[in-house]
Amino acid sequence: MSATTRQKILITGASSGLGEGMARQFADKGRDLALCARRLDRLDALADELRPTAGRVATARLDVTDTDSVPGVFTELADEIGGLDRVIVNAGLGKGAPIGTGMASANIETVQTNLVGALAQVEAAMEIFRAQDHGHLVLVSSMSAVRGLPRAQAAYSASKAGLATLGQGLQAEFAGSAITISILLPGYIETDINRGVETAMMTGTEQGVRAMVSAIENESSWAPVPRWPWIPIAAALHHLPPAITRRMV
Numbered sequence: 001m002s003a004t005t006r007q008k009i010l011i012t013g014a015s016s017g018l019g020e021g022m023a024r025q026f027a028d029k030g031r032d033l034a035l036c037a038r039r040l041d042r043l044d045a046l047a048d049e050l051r052p053t054a055g056r057v058a059t060a061r062l063d064v065t066d067t068d069s070v071p072g073v074f075t076e077l078a079d080e081i082g083g084l085d086r087v088i089v090n091a092g093l094g095k096g097a098p099i100g101t102g103m104a105s106a107n108i109e110t111v112q113t114n115l116v117g118a119l120a121q122v123e124a125a126m127e128i129f130r131a132q133d134h135g136h137l138v139l140v141s142s143m144s145a146v147r148g149l150p151r152a153q154a155a156y157s158a159s160k161a162g163l164a165t166l167g168q169g170l171q172a173e174f175a176g177s178a179i180t181i182s183i184l185l186p187g188y189i190e191t192d193i194n195r196g197v198e199t200a201m202m203t204g205t206e207q208g209v210r211a212m213v214s215a216i217e218n219e220s221s222w223a224p225v226p227r228w229p230w231i232p233i234a235a236a237l238h239h240l241p242p243a244i245t246r247r248m249v
Contacts, residue, residue, distance in 0.1 A: 013091030021209030064117030107155035114159035
């Protein structure tokens with residue numbers, strides 16, 4: 001199955017940020033969209049905007065930390081748009097605090113959303129894909145998965161590294177099959193989650209989302225996005241000794 005046949009796409013965390021941006025770009029391509037997020041009012045408003053250019057658009061409220069609800073929501077959305085060719089596991093949380101400073105709840109919530117909630121989404125998507133023997137699973141990880149980040153980002157980094165490792169395990173299991181898995185590692189892209197971050201490497205939302213959609217359509221197995229400067233940075237973070245990378249993060 002080629003990338004151009006992925007007509008029916010489910011996106012989680014689609015009411016804002018990268019999820020909303022991807023929904024808009026896939027709508028412009030005429031794809032059928034199943035959109036879910038916690039804020040159903042924002043999601044429905046977005047769906048109304050997208051319907052003139054998209055194919056079918058279905059929405060559902062989903063809190064991914066309510067793991068028992070995830071399979072039912074995915075199945076209902078798949079029924080509404082006539083199946084699923086691609087699932088983009090995008091819903092995530094960026095809050096956190098330095099470990100051991102009395103704010104464990106923020107870090108636990110981050111891991112529950114970004115890793116446990118993501119696992120629930122992967123389980124639901126892969127059950128559908130196994131039954132139909134095809135599909136494209138996209139995991140939106142982070143550049144922070146390449147090398148653990150310090151202070152308030154430590155738990156976030158760990159959650160995204162866990163998601164990336166989950167994807168690698170699935171890639172090994174389904175190599176050569178009609179089920180493909182892509183791991184995206186966005187760098188700094190301008191969204192609410194990066195609000196207040198001061199860095200010269202920040203990419204505008206539209207440009208960043210365009211890079212993500214390109215990697216998704218190419219069904220890249222491992223994709224730092226945008227490619228520049230994040231591919232060389234990923235290589236440096238992976239291969240350079242800790243004494244150097246500590247100064248980079």
